[in-house]
Each structure stands twice: as structure tokens, then as C-alpha cells.
Amino acid sequence: MRNVLLVKYGEIAMRGKNRYLVENRLIRTIIERLEPYEGYRVYKEQGRLLVVNELHEFDYELVIPLVTVLPGVTAVCPCVETEDQSLENLRNIALDYCRGRFGEAPVTFKCETKRSDKKYPHTSREVSADIGGYILHSMDNVSVDVHDPDFVVMIELRNNAYIYTGLIEGCGGLPMGTSGKATLLMSGGIDSPVAGYLTARRGVEIEAVYFDSPPYTSERAKQKVIDLAQRLAVFTGGIRLHIVPFTETQLKIYDSVPPEKMTIFLKRAMLKAADMIALKNGSQCLVTGDSIGQVASQTLQAINAIDSAAQNFVVLRPLCAMDKQEIVDIARKIGTYEISIRPYEDCCTVFVAKHPETKPKKSIIEAMEPKIEGLDALLAAALENTRVLDLK
Ligand code: ATP
Numbered sequence: 001m002r003n004v005l006l007v008k009y010g011e012i013a014m015r016g017k018n019r020y021l022v023e024n025r026l027i028r029t030i031i032e033r034l035e036p037y038e039g040y041r042v043y044k045e046q047g048r049l050l051v052v053n054e055l056h057e058f059d060y061e062l063v064i065p066l067v068t069v070l071p072g073v074t075a076v077c078p079c080v081e082t083e084d085q086s087l088e089n090l091r092n093i094a095l096d097y098c099r100g101r102f103g104e105a106p107v108t109f110k111c112e113t114k115r116s117d118k119k120y121p122h123t124s125r126e127v128s129a130d131i132g133g134y135i136l137h138s139m140d141n142v143s144v145d146v147h148d149p150d151f152v153v154m155i156e157l158r159n160n161a162y163i164y165t166g167l168i169e170g171c172g173g174l175p176m177g178t179s180g181k182a183t184l185l186m187s188g189g190i191d192s193p194v195a196g197y198l199t200a201r202r203g204v205e206i207e208a209v210y211f212d213s214p215p216y217t218s219e220r221a222k223q224k225v226i227d228l229a230q231r232l233a234v235f236t237g238g239i240r241l242h243i244v245p246f247t248e249t250q251l252k253i254y255d256s257v258p259p260e261k262m263t264i265f266l267k268r269a270m271l272k273a274a275d276m277i278a279l280k281n282g283s284q285c286l287v288t289g290d291s292i293g294q295v296a297s298q299t300l301q302a303i304n305a306i307d308s309a310a311q312n313f314v315v316l317r318p319l320c321a322m323d324k325q326e327i328v329d330i331a332r333k334i335g336t337y338e339i340s341i342r343p344y345e346d347c348c349t350v351f352v353a354k355h356p357e358t359k360p361k362k363s364i365i366e367a368m369e370p371k372i373e374g375l376d377a378l379l380a381a382a383l384e385n386t387r388v389l390d391l392k
């Protein structure tokens with residue numbers, strides 16, 4: 001008998017022939033995450049994964065937060081594992097387990113059994129009734145409630161037997177790297193890190209791009225983006241951040257277009273540069289934190305006028321249909337909110353138009369762009385001088 005962690009994963013089961021590849025990917029991700037700690041091993045156990053420690057007692061406080069953040073993990077359960085599946089042994093182990101979990105105050109419980117070994121000599125119902133009855137008679141402070149119990153004692157009979165109560169929710173989604181790669185346009189705001197997280201959660205590896213315009217944007221604004229990328233790395237296992245020097249491009253656009261169109265051309269320049277980075281790094285799409293109607297450059301007309309700047313890849317906007325509050329709730333949950341709202345002083349708001357156009361015409365924008373002299377050369381130089389950070 002030993003304490004282990006059962007890891008549940010959801011959609012992977014629907015992956016047909018690819019299932020093993022996806023399972024193995026998740027196993028590898030968990031192994032990598034636990035590598036710095038002695039003795040932890042991961043095994044497959046019939047549609048579940050099992051984390052065990054082969055050297056010493058399992059440290060749940062350490063391991064649970066490290067595993068639940070991993071995309072692909074739907075839930076984890078700290079549980080007791082035993083090889084001996086005889087009813088007598090299960091009764092004793094379940095009773096011990098319940099004594100440890102229930103405390104002294106009166107509680108209600110029920111037992112539920114899952115049996116994947118159909119040759120097992122008792123039905124699931126019989127096992128639940130037997131063990132439930134034993135616990136009921138052995139403890140003074142318990143009663144059975146099959147509808148709304150305080151504790152559901154789960155007994156899973158697989159290659160070994162597992163006894164646990166309660167699930168701890170995981171990140172959900174698909175294991176990292178099983179859905180390709182995306183290049184995320186990441187500013188220091190609330191939205192784009194959430195867009196990155198939601199994309200990563202679907203198993204997409206992320207590289208982030210930040211457009212830096214010193215001295216108009218500050219060193220602290222850049223540090224925020226670095227810290228945000230580092231926070232996302234908790235979920236992804238690591239993130240490459242490209243910092244593109246954007247001042248010259250931005251000044252050029254400022255000098256060349258009417259103020260109300262400034263943002264549209266800026267966003268197009270960003271997409272164009274990110275598209276080139278994506279082409280080099282093997283991405284299959286671009287991701288932004290736009291949400292429909294949030295600001296002038298995020299109206300449907302603006303999105304249309306901006307999108308065609310990305311020549312190679314589709315631009316995904318995972319937040320497009322979300323309200324700000326919903327985005328904030330996720331940002332809080334994933335720990336990016338506190339970083340995003342950190343105050344920083346940018347020395348100049350010269351690039352922000354008082355009355356930005358909300359319904360730009362794509363054809364007009366596309367006709368104007370080639371007249372911005374030297375824009376492509378400036379973008380090429382910016383890419384040439386891009387700094388790359390690998391964040392863990
Ligand atoms: P966020 O909260 O992500 O900063 P926002 O509400 O401030 O978004 P905008 O500034 O209009 O909105 O930016 C829209 C999207 O464009 C961002 O979500 C991000 O994907 C991208 N973006 C904007 N500025 C930058 C930048 N300096 N570097 C990289 N991407 C950027």
C-alpha cells in the first residue's frame with residue numbers, strides 16, 4: 001500500500017489512433033515537471049496516469065500545484081494504492097483512509113466503485129455496499145447519504161485498486177505540443193496573456209512577440225511583458241519571447257498617415273512582423289488578445305482592415321467573443337492579472353489618436369500602405385535586431 005496521485009485526462013480518450021502519442025506527450029510533460037524532485041515516476045494505468053514516488057513518501061503539497069497547471073490534465077486525486085484487491089483488504093484500507101479524511105464531526109458519505117477488471121468476483125454495487133457497510137459500522141460519526149454526501153469514497157479496481165475521495169481540478173485542454181505552435185502578439189495588457197494561456201491550453205506551443213518602442217515605452221513596460229511570459233511558462237513549460245525594436249517603424253508610420261488611421265497601420269505592421277517571425281519559427285498561426293468592440297482598433301471593420309497584413313498565417317483571436325470581466329476572471333485565475341495591472345510610466349502618448357477611426361475601409365488602408373516609404377526596410381531592420389529570450 002502507498003500514497004500516489006491519480007491523474008485524469010479528458011479529450012485524449014477521443015483521439016483514436018493518436019491516443020498513445022498524446023498520452024505519451026502528457027507523461028513526458030509530467031516527468032519533465034517533476035524532474036528536479038527525487039523519486040517521482042509516471043505510469044499509465046488504464047485510461048489514467050499514475051504519479052508515484054519510488055524513494056520516499058509522496059509530497060502532495062509539492063506535486064499537486066506542479067501537475068494541475070499542465071494543459072491536458074483535467075483533474076488529480078491523491079489516493080491510496082494497493083495491490084491486494086480482496087474485499088477484506090479493501091475494507092481495512094478504506095476504513096483507514098476514511099478515518100484520516102473525515103475528521104471527528106458527523107459526516108455523510110457514500111461509496112462508489114469503478115471496476116475495469118470484469119473478471120473481479122464482485123460487481124461494483126456489491127463492492128460499494130460491502131465497504132460502505134463496513135465503514136458505517138466501524139465509525140461512530142458517519143452516516144450514509146446517497147444523494148448529497150459530504151464525501152464520495154471512490155474505489156477504482158484496475159491493475160491495482162485505488163481509493164480516494166474528491167478531485168482537484170486541473171487545467172483541462174490538451175497536452176503541450178500536441179496541437180502545433182502559435183506566435184502570440186503579447187503586450188503588457190490584461191488580454192494578450194489570457195489569449196496565450198487559452199491557446200496553450202489547447203496543446204499549442206507558444207512563442208511570444210513584443211513590440212518595444214523606447215523611449216516612448218519604458219523599461220518597466222518591457223519587464224512586465226517578460227514577467228508575463230515567465231508566468232505563462234508555468235503552464236507551457238517554457239516560452240521564447242521575441243522583443244522587436246519598433247520605435248523607428250512607429251515614427252515612420254506616425255509621420256506618414258493621418259492620426260485617426262495610425263493604430264490600424266501600427267497593428268498591420270505588428271502583424272506583418274509577427275507573421276515573418278512565425279514563418280521562421282514553425283508556427284501555424286498568429287494569436288492576439290483582441291476582443292470585438294473593446295477599443296476602436298477592435299471593431300469588426302478594423303479587424304478586417306488589419307488582418308490582411310498577415311500574409312502567411314491565420315490570425316486567431318481566442319478572446320473575440322468574451323466580455324472584459326470574463327477575461328479579467330481568467331487573468332486572475334492564472335496569475336497574470338497582478339502583473340498586467342502593475343503601473344508603469346510611458347513617457348509619451350503621442351501615438352494615441354484622440355479620435356481613432358472605428359470603421360476603416362480595408363481597400364483604402366491597403367492602397368495607402370505601399371505609399372509609406374521604406375516601411376518594409378524598417379520592418380526588416382527591426383526583425384534583424386530582435387532580441388530573443390528563452391524563459392522558463
Ligand atoms: P492587451 O490587454 O493584450 O494589451 P489591449 O486591450 O490593450 O490588449 P490593444 O492595445 O488594442 O488592446 O492591442 C490589441 C492586441 O494587439 C493585443 O492583445 C496584442 O495581441 C497586440 N498588441 C498590441 N500592442 C502590442 C505590443 N506592443 N506588442 C505585441 N503585441 C501587441
Ligand code: MG
Binds near residue numbers: 188
Ligand atoms: Mg495593450
